[in-house]
Amino acid sequence: MNEIIIAILRSGTPLIYVTLAGVIAQRAGVWNLGLEGLMIIGACATIVGIILTNSILAAMLIAILICVLASVLLWFVIDRLKANPIIAGLGLTGLGVGGTALAVQSIFGSQASVTAPFGIPKLGPTFGAYGVLSIAVAAMPFVVFGMWVLLRRTRFGLRLAACGEHPFAARSVGANPSRMRLVALAIGGALCAIGGAELAAGSLQFFAQGMTAGRGFMAFAAVIFGASHPVGATFAALFFAVVGALGIRAQLMFGDKIPHDLLQALPYLATVFGVWLSGKLRGGAKAASSFAELRDQ
Amino acid sequence: SGGLVALVHTQAAGDNGPVDQMIAKLKQLSEEKGFEYRAVYAQDPATYETIYRTLGDAGAAIIISTFNEVAEPFKALAPSYPGTKWIQLFADPFEPAIPNVVTVSYDYYLGCYLSGVFAAKMTTTGKTGFIGGVSIPPLNADFNAFKAGVHSIKPDASVIAAFAGSFQDPAKGQEIATQMYNDGIDYIQTDAAATDGGIIAAANEKEGRMVSCLAPGQYALGPKSLISIVGLDFGVSLYNEATKAVGPEWKGGTHEHTGLGTGVIDFIPSPVFAEQGPAELNARAKEALVEVEKARAGILDGSIKVPFNTTL
Amino acid sequence: MKDSFITVARSLIFVAFALILCSLVFQFAGYNAGAMLWAVVDGAFLRSGAIEQSLRWALPLFVTAVGVGISFRAGFFNIGAQGQFYVGAICAAFAAEAFKGGPAFLVIPALIIAGMLGGALWALWPGLLRLRSGTDEVITTLMGNFMAGLLLVYVTSGPLKDPSGSGQQASSRPLDAAYRISDSLGLSPTIIAIAAAVGILMWLLVNRTAFGVLASLAGRNGTMVEWQGARLWKLGLSSFIISGALAGLAGTIEFMGPNGRIASGFLPAHGFTAILIALVANLSVVGTAAAAVFFGGLASAALYLPIMAGLPAAAIDIINAAIALFITARSKFVDKVLRLGGRPS
């Protein structure tokens, strides 16, 4: 049992951090498809930072700084230059994936993946079997709770949500939707940096090109699945982690009878089923309406 | 001598293994022989032809590429660029042969067979595993050979395969390996390029977990767990072939078969592990290696036939 | 007319801006920026055969992007073009096995139809889920992409695997030459004709039929169309099916044309590029054609760059991404300059 929980926390935590970044952006009215790029920037910057500074703290601060800057760039393009947020987000993702590869190459002179001498500190033996988890995993529930408080239990959160849902209402009480989006994206950038750091330096100490492997997009799916609610989306991300683990289990159990490729599709199938079911229970969330509004921005 | 030598690699660099080895060797060679080189990553099979054609048009002296998927584009284009020397690593022989193409095949699966033999001797739980990047035919063949190797020693041992779905997803590799180790599997053979990094990390988490990978560059990642590799020194192979090709007596239209015992493919115990690994495992490894030696000899003298089977 | 001139000019200015930004970065990273910029232009449009090469990529992208535009117009964020493209190609490949040996004039259309059906099928289930149960199509189509990618691996190393040689190729058997619709260069009268037919038909559908107007209304305000007596699910599902069929058609073109077979993991970013094109074109069919040629040129240049400018693969991704980041940008200042410049004084 412990092992299963550990596995799920491990694969779920990076996803959850990035999902929270997506949640805060979504609430502020930005469809952030740059999550994948921000996450890989966070992963790369952390590993490279550890090597260059020999300090995990400095490395993560660097990662957070770079991701926040990248988010500000996204904000500038979307908000100031009125670019289409979806295209711009995908562009940022491309920049992240390509830029980290190029950065590694120009810093280390080869395309080789990078191994760091150490990673994020582990909880340690006092926590028994859970000691192998990094402190970022342990911090995760607090961050989720913090985000929930921030978004659902403070006036700031209300104003942020108003900026996404009804910008005019937000403006008419004196909030500045543009600035709110900046804040939301910047916070999201920091969260993506932590998510990327946990992916690369949580239980691994390793950066490989493209190692986020679509997790940013899964996080985006979790945001929608979780109806942009910090806790709901967290559970959606956990759900993805669980079905991912079950997919592996299915390969180990049935791999000799059913083709592996088809078994690997099970998590995706489970996701479709889950979204369908939650839609039924919620009475059908409408994403298209928000998309129609996006088109006219 | 000058000219352009291009390596078109169809797997991403950064695997601490074959691709990185090839690029390093190509660089070395270009410094030694004074030609310009390009390492082009061709991720997408739909683009292979275009890339080769562009290289041909650019007057490349030598084009080196990898894996079977490039065979068709080679066949289509090599005749149009007779001045260019084409080398396909990891290939079936062309029929009919094309005069300016050299193909090289590797019996990598035989190394996996030896790893299977070794695994069977090393496992105490009777459970072994194999983690691949994507379930494509050559990897399937490797798994089947590994399994055959295990069963040649312990017919009732279990051999489980799983695939990460990507060659660049170490986190997924770690997740799969962790589940395998938790299931009691104590020996995993990898075949997943950069994904290996995560598998090694999983092995490092507990004493007694063994993992066998594919390149010497990985030794340092698991000094106490990475017990061996099924080495395929693409770099050396590339170096040899390219050196021949820039020389005057290059002969095209040939196929080179690289098997065990050529120095390119082999099952190699990790020297780092021999130094730092648990003494108990190292002691048993000594015995196991005797069995591996026997199997190797058997393969070389033909008394052991390892089937090449590309379906799971 | 003048507005569309400004739109295009604005895009080009921001594309140039993105390229300049990239070259600065590359200069920092130790590459020759001038050579890079030149190689982009040269590779996309100037070198011999560049136009053909650009079109080779542009046409399938165009076909897919037009389909993407159809579902976006109807208000559905169907991001499943990639999966529909794969399933189309897979179905065509299965059909090719089934109809082996038949006369080309029958087999070729049959394969095309099979491909379109396959693509449509892969759009049908997310469409049904969306319209019957309100299941969010963003997630279902994204999952559909992942699943179709795995399906492609499965068929190319399983049922459709090319067994020749040692059987190690993760690709299907090559299609008989008689059924190919182009050589490996990928540009043939047939493909041009298919793309043109798609362009014309879809332009007519969007701009000259009741469906076009109503689907666009429904996409912007479904409630209003419902109060007019339209059946939303009919409009919606047709849009899903059409967009899937077109993505499937593009997959079939790749299979029967330049590729001549399907291979594990081919064209992994085709669907996303198509989405980009459709959005950049603001969903207009004509605009999609122009944007497809532009992105086709980029795709062609991307293959040329590592060879001519010695740039690593990542650099090309960066160039593409920077362009995506900026291409839809607008700025009052730039517009003002453009308007001043465009005004005959």
Added chain:
Amino acid sequence: MSNLPKPALECRDVTVKFGDVTALSDVAVSFVPGQIHAVVGQNGAGKTTFARVAAGLVQPTAGAVDVMGQEIRTGQVSQSRAAGVELVHQSFALPPSFTVAETMEFGATGKGGIYSRKGLAEKWRTHLAGLDVHVDLNRRIRDLPIETQQGIEIARALVMDARVLILDEPTAVLSPSGIDMLFARVRRLKERGVTVILILHKIREVLGIADTVTVLRGGRKVEGPLPIAEVSAERLANLIVGDAIAKTLDRHERDALVGSKSPAGEGAGHPENARGPSVLSMKAVSTRPDSEGIALDGIDLDIRPGEIVGIAGVEGNGQKTLVRAISALADLAGGSIVLAGRDVTGKPLAARRAIGLRIIPFERNVEGLSLTSSLWQNWSARELLQGSLLKVIRPSAVRETCDRSLREWSVHYHNSAQKAGSLSGGNAQKVILAREVDRDARLIIAAQPTRGLDIGATAFVWQALRQARDRGAAILLISSDLDELFDISDRVVVMLSGRVNGEFRAPFDIASVGAAMTDAAARVSA
């Protein structure tokens, strides 16, 4: 001079330009504190723009704004709010997914901190109760009736110590009793010393509540603030529309609009107009309960050609469900619907529309128009749905027909490619009329057709409905404005809790109609 109180709000030569449009030009006006001021004018006269300038939402191109004698920085909501100016919007600016408590909190300033759901509800309950808004604080805005939403919007505007409260067309969405409640509320605010500025369309309401009135026309101040005692209804009407247009109104319309006669509607009903068999015949129609409103419970309703039947009732008593049932947009639990002699029970809306059903829906901007689509697309939707989806059309031809029709209905617009959202409310409504009121119309459902329209546009809509009736169409008019109902209906049916609770013929007796409605109100709240 100095012993005069400082004006609560003063605009000094305010000019606002939106691109080429001048919304306000050189408007100079000052409002005495502690009174109720009305601002009137036609659609597009600049009333909303004026209000937004005062609230800091619009940065004027020129001019200055003083609050209590202090100049404030314009174009800054926070500045205006700090000075005590609050604005209640025409179409409320409340995020629909917010709960009542959240809505109150998000607009508040000052100490925030972390709240709990319960604490938040506690915090705002007294505030709301003090303003006579009684509502579960954990309900979501989108689930609330419009009156409550308005109450909340007002309460939200008063979370701080508001000294100037501007309400933009607050009565447009209210039923008569709602209006009474609002006015009572406004008077109480006045007693508390708040200066209230009401933007209104109905002269009757202006005369009933305001202390002064200011008239805007075409972005200029025509007159005001005039003490209400000095203006007659007649004069006000002329000021609003301008003398030229005032002359074109017939006496009947003028009287109705100005509200100068008793709203008994004698002479309005013409039951003798009705002839022939029923166009609509509903027998014992009940609907399944759904999220969109109260279910119908055994409705019997017959409408004959040439007849305008008004539906009266407090909003939320099944009027919307009635419309949805006739339009096949609600599931029937029982009963039958016959349209022009054909049983259409279970038939889709398309089939009903083919027989001649036309709908002017409740929510112009949601159900009636796609605001981000072009005018011609909006206009053509009905016709396009008559044929096959693949029918080939020629947009230029459609646009020509559309242009002709829109001109016929005197819609003011640039060209038919412009977005529907860029039209004023009156013009938007005319586009819907142009689409729905055609020669083939047999039954026209007109739901709140004049909501938010100025007096000219209102007269226009009435005219259109009367003409359609005279052509032989049957008209089902749903309105929360009893005067409107009495003025143009031939028959009035009162709805209560999804049932018919009485039927009245002209001359209507407001007391008995009102009784039938309040009866409903009593039952609803019970």
